[in-house]
Amino acid sequence: MMKHRYASLREGAELGVDDAEQRCRRKLWKRSIMSILALLALAALVTFLAASPRGDAHPGVGHEDGRLLFVGVLHRHGARTGIHHYTFENFTWPWKLGALTLEGMEMGFNMGKKLRSDYWRHLTSSSSQMHIDATSTNVPRTIDTVHSALLGLFLGDQVKTSSILERDCSCRPDRGGQASSVECIGKCLGLDSVPSELPKVKVLQSSSIEASLLQQPYVCKEYRTWLSDFDTSQQYSAAVDEFSEQIRFLKKVVNGDRLCFDDLTGKTIKNDETCTNITLEAVERVWDSAVCALFEGIDYPSPTNHTGLIDTFQPTVDWLWHHWFTVDQGPNMGGILLNDILERMHAAQVADESLWKTENRKMGKVAGFQGASMVLYSAHDSTVASLLAALGLENWSLPSFVAHITVELWASGTSNETDPRVVLQYYDGRDGHMLDVRGCPDGTCAYSSLVAALSSRRMTMANCTFVAPKEAVNSTAAEKGRR
Numbered sequence: 483m484m485k486h487r488y489a490s491l492r493e494g495a496e497l498g499v500d501d502a503e504q505r506c507r508r509k510l511w512k513r514s515i516m517s518i519l520a521l522l523a524l525a526a527l528v529t530f531l532a533a534s535p536r537g538d539a540h541p542g543v544g545h546e547d548g549r550l551l552f553v554g555v556l557h558r559h560g561a562r563t564g565i566h567h568y569t570f571e572n573f574t575w576p577w578k579l580g581a582l583t584l585e586g587m588e589m590g591f592n593m594g595k596k597l598r599s600d601y602w603r604h605l606t607s608s609s610s611q612m613h614i615d616a617t618s619t620n621v622p623r624t625i626d627t628v629h630s631a632l633l634g635l636f637l638g639d640q641v642k643t644s645s646i647l648e649r650d651c652s653c654r655p656d657r658g659g660q661a662s663s664v665e666c667i668g669k670c671l672g673l674d675s676v677p678s679e680l681p682k683v684k685v686l687q688s689s690s691i692e693a694s695l696l697q698q699p700y701v702c703k704e705y706r707t708w709l710s711d712f713d714t715s716q717q718y719s720a721a722v723d724e725f726s727e728q729i730r731f732l733k734k735v736v737n738g739d740r741l742c743f744d745d746l747t748g749k750t751i752k753n754d755e756t757c758t759n760i761t762l763e764a765v766e767r768v769w770d771s772a773v774c775a776l777f778e779g780i781d782y783p784s785p786t787n788h789t790g791l792i793d794t795f796q797p798t799v800d801w802l803w804h805h806w807f808t809v810d811q812g813p814n815m816g817g818i819l820l821n822d823i824l825e826r827m828h829a830a831q832v833a834d835e836s837l838w839k840t841e842n843r844k845m846g847k848v849a850g851f852q853g854a855s856m857v858l859y860s861a862h863d864s865t866v867a868s869l870l871a872a873l874g875l876e877n878w879s880l881p882s883f884v885a886h887i888t889v890e891l892w893a894s895g896t897s898n899e900t901d902p903r904v905v906l907q908y909y910d911g912r913d914g915h916m917l918d919v920r921g922c923p924d925g926t927c928a929y930s931s932l933v934a935a936l937s938s939r940r941m942t943m944a945n946c947t948f949v950a951p952k953e954a955v956n957s958t959a960a961e962k963g964r965r
């Protein structure tokens with residue numbers, strides 16, 4: 483079993499910015515004493531230090547007295563409706579297919595609130611603007627989720643969300659088939675108003691190679707080629723035998739040998755092309771629909787019962803996902819995102835170093851302390867699985883709604899300013915724990931160790947042979963695992 487130490491780690495993460503600022507100011511005090519002008523600053527500092535309590539007895543994971551330099555958060559969207567509507571499903575979804583549900587928005591908002599309590603104090607500083615980047619795939623549910631998360635991050639507990647009855651989501655365009663404005667998300671969440679200073683979300687168009695940042699397996703040929711070979715592999719057909727009971731069960735659910743959907747291009751089209759043979763993928767798709775229905779409170783048709791159906795299919799889905807997202811293919815799936823995160827960490831470290839160099843220190847910028855930079859990547863369970871694979875991890879739990887990976891970079895403070903520490907965590911949507919990466923055991927190590935351990939797993943867009951993805955609704959193959 484993996485260790486669950488999220489709670490204790492979280493305590494460690496709750497380091498006050500006061501401590502970091504005190505430290506900054508103590509250093510400043512030493513370095514600026516030569517200057518006559520420093521006398522003015524000194525008076526202010528003495529007042530500050532005298533007024534602030536010393537609080538250096540923090541539990542944690544080695545970043546006591548730490549300053550957060552950077553945090554990257556890759557998250558899956560919140561709860562959504564099914565990707566398809568299958569002919570045997572005797573219910574209709576309340577929103578367009580694949581749309582974020584209201585519960586999904588709330589999940590995003592709550593995740594943002596959690597990020598606020600963990601990181602907000604580190605993101606702000608007296609001297610600089612907050613540096614928060616938000617990037618999303620061009621799918622309405624991921625855009626809606628990151629907007630919900632930003633609202634939670636900026637508002638936190640300052641507002642109480644009203645009850646569901648008071649919410650008004652009539653502003654939502656195309657029943658969730660298109661992304662909503664932030665104002666509309668606010669109304670859906672029952673907020674009175676939304677802050678005006680939210681960061682603008684960068685949406686990666688799937689027709690551009692930039693899409694490879696968050697959807698590398700689907701827009702780069704390398705992995706797609708591997709995947710089509712996998713489908714015809716011995717291993718795959720052995721799995722079809724191994725899971726024959728689940729396949730039989732699905733045929734009972736469907737009451738036939740083929741899985742048919744009636745949602746192509748939004749219209750009801752009844753011809754053979756809308757059906758697929760029942761194999762492992764079909765099991766995975768129906769499992770996914772049933773999970774979505776469970777979150778939405780919709781009962782799913784099953785020969786047993788709703789949870790019985792999910793539990794029956796779970797082993798097949800686990801097998802499939804761990805064979806789609808293998809360590810071997812990790813760089814081809816998440817290498818570009820991994821590289822982006824490592825580069826951002828590097829930039830944060832360089833910025834911090836230059837800030838600490840005496841020659842860059844100018845009087846008049848007493849509060850030279852700079853807030854941590856944050857990046858939010860809003861994407862899919864396949865993106866989360868891709869990054870886990872790129873990190874060389876094998877035995878992860880499937881990413882549920884708003885599952886996220888956080889990567890923190892902490893200045894090591896008292897020990898060695900030039901070798902900050904890294905903290906890697908995974909919250910799968912239910913539970914959180916440290917990511918035990920080879921070369922960075924238990925998810926915490928020196929930044930330089932992490933860089934060395936992952937050097938062969940980084941990729942850039944130059945490593946990607948770009949193939950524009952087919953429109954998701956038209957394609958069955960390119961869509962595998964893209965949830």
Ligand SMILES: *[C@@H]1O[C@H](CO)[C@@H](O)[C@H](O)[C@H]1NC(C)=O
Nearest residue numbers: 483484485876877878879880
């Ligand atoms: C994989 O993780 C699961 C729980 O997440 C655990 O039950 C299982 O023993 C682990 N397997 C290996 C090989 O580590």
Ligand SMILES: *[C@@H]1O[C@H](CO)[C@@H](O)[C@H](O)[C@H]1NC(C)=O
Nearest residue numbers: 739740741757758759760761
């Ligand atoms: C689907 O199953 C039928 C009958 O077993 C078979 O003839 C057909 O080739 C299969 N189609 C695909 C795409 O595998």
Ligand SMILES: *[C@@H]1O[C@H](CO)[C@@H](O)[C@H](O)[C@H]1NC(C)=O
Nearest residue numbers: 571572573781782783784785
């Ligand atoms: C859907 O079908 C199941 C049987 O598979 C049945 O128990 C359920 O009541 C049906 N639901 C609706 C809304 O018709």
Ligand SMILES: *[C@@H]1O[C@H](CO)[C@@H](O)[C@H](O)[C@H]1NC(C)=O
Nearest residue numbers: 785786787788789790791793
């Ligand atoms: C649902 O079905 C499973 C499998 O048949 C069974 O073990 C479980 O007791 C059922 N649960 C309920 C609430 O009926």
Ligand SMILES: *[C@@H]1O[C@H](CO)[C@@H](O)[C@H](O)[C@H]1NC(C)=O
Nearest residue numbers: 897898899900901902928930
């Ligand atoms: C700090 O870390 C750097 C790079 O890892 C190393 O070169 C240097 O010797 C270290 N300094 C001390 C005082 O440990």
Ligand SMILES: *[C@@H]1O[C@H](CO)[C@@H](O)[C@H](O)[C@H]1NC(C)=O
Nearest residue numbers: 813938939940941942944945
């Ligand atoms: C990415 O491309 C560069 C330059 O061609 C190459 O050196 C590197 O090995 C590639 N990375 C991977 C992980 O294949």
Ligand SMILES: *[C@@H]1O[C@H](CO)[C@@H](O)[C@H](O)[C@H]1NC(C)=O
Nearest residue numbers: 747951952953954955956957
């Ligand atoms: C998807 O299918 C529809 C109808 O068949 C077609 O009009 C549309 O151009 C297709 N989109 C893509 C990207 O192939």
